[in-house]
Amino acid sequence: MRSLKQLVHFGWVQTLSCLFPVVIFASLAITKILPLPYLSRYDWLLIICLLMQWWMVYSRLETLDELKVITVFHLIGLALEVFKTHMGSWSYPEEGYFKIFGVPLYSGFMYASVASYLCQAWRRMKVELVKWPSYYLVVPLAAAIYFNFFTHHYLIDMRWWLSGIVMIVFWKSWVTYEVNGTGYRMPLAFSFVLIGFFIWIAENIATFFGAWEYPNQNDAWSLVHLGKVSSWLLLVIVSFLIVATLKQVKGDYSTKMRMEENNNIPGGGKCL
Template identity: 40%
Template sequence: MKKFTALEQGIDDWAHGFLDRAPANGGRARLAEFLVFGLKQGWACIFGAALLIVIVGARLWYPADAVLARNDFLTIAAIIIQVLMITTRLETARELRVIILFHLVGTVMELFKTDVGSWSYEADGVLRLGAVPLFSGFMYAAVGSYMVRVYRLFDLKFARYPRRWITAVVAAAIYTNFFTHHFIFDARWILLAAVLVIYGPCIMHFRVFRRHYRMPLILAFLLVAAFIWLAENIGTLSGAWLYPDQVDGWHPVSPDKLGSWFLLMITSVVLVAWVYKPLPPVAPAKAAKASDGVVRSP
């Protein structure tokens, strides 16, 4: 599997000029691992971070009397970000497929959720479908962008990953429940239990710089969901959208949304698995043999 785009490979080669001089053990080695972890995470978040910066900037500085509505400005800005991601080769055409799928899946949910009053957007602009401005789909695409990029930047491998057809069935049930719980029994607790049973034994293996690490996949889901919840707070504070209890005055998004984002992570992982098949970790003997050749850690 190709780990880097052409631009990323150039950045990686440049970074290794500094990182390769770092000691292999001791405090400086741990510091290097920590810094590389942060830089890779930031690089994986570049789409979402750019979009969030635009959302906050539009809230602070976009003129209220501008001819172009703020929501339309956000949609155009999101399109420009996506085009730049492709033209600068920060994303591959292969990854773009799953990002478009995230966009479509998210937009369908947005149309339904705004119709039933789960949240709302400002009623301005023409680049919209019903009550949903088109930039909203790019927020889901940003999650997809992060998922596919973090997969290859950290060379993710998975021990005891469940069968993909089982994960697809659970993901479909989760997505369906986001709609049906408004009318019939809310099965989220049953679905949460199913996720814990199915993904509980799975361990995620990842490489930062020189070292390999392990983490329960469930914990990784929770951490990503927490960061999305934090971004959601910034987005609502910026007025990009609001929940009903925030209309009369902003306050933090309910922690209950962490459960929703956790479940949505399962759907996200299944979509990414369509592009990158989850692979088991390399056996220690094979890893040692590879390290003796021309292969090096990213």
């Protein structure tokens, strides 16, 4: 019974952490079944995403620091979308006022929702990293993975090499987390695979409701190729590395500030 309770509690925390993605999926479904008046579907989706983002910050479900991280992901995702649609990887066939180079602005929120989930789950489950590699390995690796999404159209696709490097770099890394006060741990590389697989499932749901279209879905919807899991796995890795690095930097900065404050307080210096 305890294991069942822990599983239910874990599912509830995950549901709360996925609030932003759930709203996006619900909006995709509703606007697909019930067209809204006055504006195009893509424009309504942007308005819904903006209102949801405002509400999450206003209700303190997200902090201002998390909003900054999410904004970074929105810009990174939008840049990737513009390039990929230009290369014909997928398309947004519907009309809309708020589009840039054929890409609706709401699409950036789909990437931002991944960051929102990571930030929410990180805080709610008290995630900590064990044996996290050096910044000098993590930052170049994240940059190489991201730029490979662009360069593989012109040069050799390095995704499998990069995946192998990820396994080597994070082989000894673990992630610890709490569920209802009980601590657990998981190999970090395995957590990447799990999140990437569930995002692939979410991608099938999104394309079913017309969030975007792959070339093989122009005439009728079909299951997204399983090979896309590797792409989402790498994207999740980039997302996780960015969030983790920012949290590490902020943690180091906060520790430094506390030490400086203690050194400036009478009687709060170093203990001998």
